Amino acid sequence: MYISPFQNLQKSTMSFEEVFHHILEFMELNPKGKFKLMVGTDSQVHKFHTIFITGIVIQQEGNGVWACIRKVLIPRKMTHLHERISYELSLTEEIVSLFTEDRKNQLINIVLPNIYEGAAFTMEGHIDIGAGKRNKTREFVKEMVARMESIGVEPKIKPNAFVASSYANRYTK
Structure with a gap:
């Protein structure tokens, strides 16, 4: 198994600490914004391996995004759909778990003084x-939605799961 560092078009190697710092900076640019932090994973089976891409996207409604990905390569073809979907969700859960209560509170505290003016997270x-x-x-x-809910994150499926089905998907090829 190969796990790459986080990366995006600006930076090819980032730790999760750096990713979190970028998210903080993005939100601090406009503490009155409506922000959505979205995490999702997609996969693609290739001839000798399966690639999983997890995307992290912070979106400010009507005002852009900051995003990055992490690649995991499994050195075999994962042909069973349930196994692949379940592993995709496990990778998403792993990234979500890095957003500890303390980190989530740091993000919430950016918008908190402005919630009566429409700010949200x-x-x-x-x-x-x-x-x-x-x-x-x-x-x-049902199974996958329940898993996402059990970790306190709002689940989104197609057609509303664009971080997995669109953003991450483009890097699995």
Whole structure:
């Protein structure tokens, strides 16, 4: 198994501490903003390995984003859909767990003085599954949503899970 450091277009190697610092800085630019911190993972099976990309996105409604990814490479083809979806969620849960109560409070404290002026902070877990009739992952929705809720994060599935299904997806190829 290979786990890369966090990275984005500006910086190829970041620790989680650096990622958290970037999120703090982004939010401090406008403490009156409405912020969503979103974490999600997608995967792609290749000939000899499976790539998992976890995206972290901090979005200020109507005013841009800061984002980064982390890559995990498993040296085998993971062909069972449930195993892959479950592992995607485990990687998302791992990143979410790095946002300890203390760290979440630091983020909340940025917007707290401005909540009566519309400032907000929410955290979402984006799961690359859908409930549609033709979606192969629909049978896993209850299980995966319950896992996300159990760690105190608002779950989002397709079509609202864009960090997993769109942002992370583009790096799995």
